[in-house]
Amino acid sequence: MLEWVHKPVKPIAMAAYQHALDQQLRLAKPGSLGVLEEIVVRLCGMQNSNRPHLNRIQISIFAADHGIAAEEAVGFSQAATLAMLRDIASGGAAISVLAKYLGAGLEMVDVGVCHNIVGVPGVVRARVAQGTANFRYGPAMTPTQLRAALLAGQRSVTRAVERGMRLFIAGDVGSANAMSATALACGLLNRSAREVESFGGDIDRASTVYKAAVVQCALDLHLSTSKSPLDLLQSLGGFEIAAITGAYIAAAQQGLPVLVDGFVSSVAALLASRIHAGSSTWWFYGHTSAEPCHHHILKELNAKPLLNLGVGLGEGSGAAMAVPLLRQACMLHAKMATVDRSVVAGY
Amino acid sequence: MLEWVHKPVKPIAMAAYQHALDQQLRLAKPGSLGVLEEIVVRLCGMQNSNRPHLNRIQISIFAADHGIAAEEAVGFSQAATLAMLRDIASGGAAISVLAKYLGAGLEMVDVGVCHNIVGVPGVVRARVAQGTANFRYGPAMTPTQLRAALLAGQRSVTRAVERGMRLFIAGDVGSANAMSATALACGLLNRSAREVESFGGDIDRASTVYKAAVVQCALDLHLSTSKSPLDLLQSLGGFEIAAITGAYIAAAQQGLPVLVDGFVSSVAALLASRIHAGSSTWWFYGHTSAEPCHHHILKELNAKPLLNLGVGLGEGSGAAMAVPLLRQACMLHAKMATVDRSVVAGY
Numbered sequence: 001m002l003e004w005v006h007k008p009v010k011p012i013a014m015a016a017y018q019h020a021l022d023q024q025l026r027l028a029k030p031g032s033l034g035v036l037e038e039i040v041v042r043l044c045g046m047q048n049s050n051r052p053h054l055n056r057i058q059i060s061i062f063a064a065d066h067g068i069a070a071e072e073a074v075g076f077s078q079a080a081t082l083a084m085l086r087d088i089a090s091g092g093a094a095i096s097v098l099a100k101y102l103g104a105g106l107e108m109v110d111v112g113v114c115h116n117i118v119g120v121p122g123v124v125r126a127r128v129a130q131g132t133a134n135f136r137y138g139p140a141m142t143p144t145q146l147r148a149a150l151l152a153g154q155r156s157v158t159r160a161v162e163r164g165m166r167l168f169i170a171g172d173v174g175s176a177n178a179m180s181a182t183a184l185a186c187g188l189l190n191r192s193a194r195e196v197e198s199f200g201g202d203i204d205r206a207s208t209v210y211k212a213a214v215v216q217c218a219l220d221l222h223l224s225t226s227k228s229p230l231d232l233l234q235s236l237g238g239f240e241i242a243a244i245t246g247a248y249i250a251a252a253q254q255g256l257p258v259l260v261d262g263f264v265s266s267v268a269a270l271l272a273s274r275i276h277a278g279s280s281t282w283w284f285y286g287h288t289s290a291e292p293c294h295h296h297i298l299k300e301l302n303a304k305p306l307l308n309l310g311v312g313l314g315e316g317s318g319a320a321m322a323v324p325l326l327r328q329a330c331m332l333h334a335k336m337a338t339v340d341r342s343v344v345a346g347y
Numbered sequence: 348m349l350e351w352v353h354k355p356v357k358p359i360a361m362a363a364y365q366h367a368l369d370q371q372l373r374l375a376k377p378g379s380l381g382v383l384e385e386i387v388v389r390l391c392g393m394q395n396s397n398r399p400h401l402n403r404i405q406i407s408i409f410a411a412d413h414g415i416a417a418e419e420a421v422g423f424s425q426a427a428t429l430a431m432l433r434d435i436a437s438g439g440a441a442i443s444v445l446a447k448y449l450g451a452g453l454e455m456v457d458v459g460v461c462h463n464i465v466g467v468p469g470v471v472r473a474r475v476a477q478g479t480a481n482f483r484y485g486p487a488m489t490p491t492q493l494r495a496a497l498l499a500g501q502r503s504v505t506r507a508v509e510r511g512m513r514l515f516i517a518g519d520v521g522s523a524n525a526m527s528a529t530a531l532a533c534g535l536l537n538r539s540a541r542e543v544e545s546f547g548g549d550i551d552r553a554s555t556v557y558k559a560a561v562v563q564c565a566l567d568l569h570l571s572t573s574k575s576p577l578d579l580l581q582s583l584g585g586f587e588i589a590a591i592t593g594a595y596i597a598a599a600q601q602g603l604p605v606l607v608d609g610f611v612s613s614v615a616a617l618l619a620s621r622i623h624a625g626s627s628t629w630w631f632y633g634h635t636s637a638e639p640c641h642h643h644i645l646k647e648l649n650a651k652p653l654l655n656l657g658v659g660l661g662e663g664s665g666a667a668m669a670v671p672l673l674r675q676a677c678m679l680h681a682k683m684a685t686v687d688r689s690v691v692a693g694y
Contacts, residue, residue, distance in 0.1 A: 028434050029441055030427070032637055034657030080377070087375050092684025094376055101678050290379055309653065310381030324671030331448050337439025
């Protein structure tokens with residue numbers, strides 16, 4: 001049932017990649033375009049074109065609730081997940097404003113919100129269950145639920161490809177999902193909860209200590225039996241995290257470049273890269289978020305994100321902010337004079 | 348003759364600033380927009396509006412040659428300065444491509460190019476001299492030339508304000524100007540050339556050592572007599588660096604926000620802030636460039652640039668790349684729901 005996640009990723013077009021690399025060396029520039037050079041050369045390989053573009057961008061927001069929210073001393077209630085979806089739909093959320101600025105397609109996918117979603121237009125229904133189980137006392141989801149959540153991510157990517165999208169951004173909405181992402185980070189990085197300590201949102205120190213204890217409790221319960229990344233995801237994950245994991249693998253298989261967002265998405269990226277090592281070839285990284293743990297995950301992914309602005313919103317917003325840099329990289333590659341046809345010969 | 352540089356800067360509208368700060372606290376966001384919050388709040392104060400925008404942007408490229416280029420073992424020839432202007436005019440330079448992407452106005456100002464500029468449309472003529480004198484053996488410019496170069500920057504800002512521009516980016520073009528900027532950096536930071544060591548472009552190690560020796564030689568000649576920032580600028584500067592210094596001061600006086608570019612521009616910013624301490628209130632910083640010395644200058648300016656992408660082109664290109672972040676900050680401030688009128692109440 002899960003064979004698809006191991007299927008090969010689409011290969012990068014090496015001839016286009018090499019051609020772009022050669023062209024960058026011939027551009028009329030008295031210095032370096034830095035990271036933007038590497039980005040556009042990779043995009044040329046991905047799009048098998050020396051004129052890559054990112055006109056059409058898909059932003060898919062995966063929403064779900066978490067049983068572990070019952071352990072939260074303070075923080076967002078599960079009702080907030082629904083409220084955030086409403087805000088996204090009404091255009092008032094950060095990601096709605098950014099999507100409009102970028103001319104991007106914005107889709108919300110309900111992979112497991114607790115409350116019935118009424119009065120929120122445009123939500124794709126892919127609900128696995130009404131939230132995960134509380135992973136302090138048992139696995140967050142069943143194997144069947146894990147498969148369904150991964151598949152919800154794959155399907156979102158398939159829709160994006162069918163719509164001719166050139167870049168995929170996943171966003172997460174789900175109250176208490178930072179606890180789930182932290183527990184997963186501990187498992188993936190083989191560290192204790194106290195070491196990793198990153199719990200999102202506005203919480204005070206006492207609450208952090210309490211949450212670290214809850215996460216450690218869950219780690220003690222699960223880590224002896226959960227060995228593989230898929231086991232970890234089933235034991236400690238959320239439906240939206242599993243969906244993003246599935247989406248990142250599927251995007252690499254279907255040849256759709258990905259721009260990874262913040263902490264929660266990066267945990268999904270690390271899971272995806274552990275499940276399918278080749279998939280990260282298709283990913284870029286948008287930003288280093290305000291979450292203290294994020295840099296551990298990025299280091300493990302060998303990722304150097306484009307931005308570091310202290311943004312910590314989730315929703316895909318940090319990745320969306322980085323899109324103009326990718327577009328500028330494409331434009332510079334396409335429009336700059338090359339030395340041989342340039343009026344500049346002296347340098 | 349230089350009284351104007353000491354005239355007061357335009358005050359920030361504190362009521363608009365405070366109002367914007369209050370609004371940011373009420374935006375429907377489950378986390379922080381990080382640096383973008385601070386940026387838009389400052390822009391609100393600068394534009395005295397709760398709906399700041401950056402639709403109209405001025406990019407002014409100041410071009411000049413340097414007598415110190417005679418000491419260069421390798422590097423760009425003075426003919427390259429002219430060639431770069433031609434490339435900018437023809438649309439093939441990085442800054443031309445970026446200006447078009449941003450819909451920005453692009454102006455070139457000849458403040459002291461050696462060669463006669465023929466066949467390059469749209470160059471503002473403000474030539475102080477045919478390049479500076481070689482500062483290894485004497486002052487780079489006369490007091491009269493310094494005044495003229497500073498004024499060329501002021502005039503560019505005045506034109507931008509008259510055209511209704513909302514943001515000012517200065518770019519530098521001038522072969523060997525990294526040597527001048529490095530010498531100025533040494534003087535401003537009170538460090539030796541060996542400590543600062545940053546010479547731009549593609550040069551090998553032996554050339555770096557040689558250039559550091561040349562710069563140290565010039566420092567030994569000038570630093571005993573050049574005490575004030577204006578003295579330093581006259582002794583070691585370039586006409587384009589002086590013009591940018593003048594532009595940054597004038598922008599603060601005329602209330603035009605500035606986005607500072609890379610190493611050479613930042614040296615001009617440090618000069619401007621030493622000449623007129625209040626002027627930096629009006630500046631943002633676009634990027635940390637690939638020049639090793641740039642971070643010393645930024646630290647002295649207490650600046651935290653938006654980007655760090657290893658870009659080292661000059662021409663204002665790094666600042667231009669950061670413009671979409673400022674625009675996104677404005678858009679988020681204007682369009683996001685606030686909690687009281689938001690459908691979200693739970694968080």
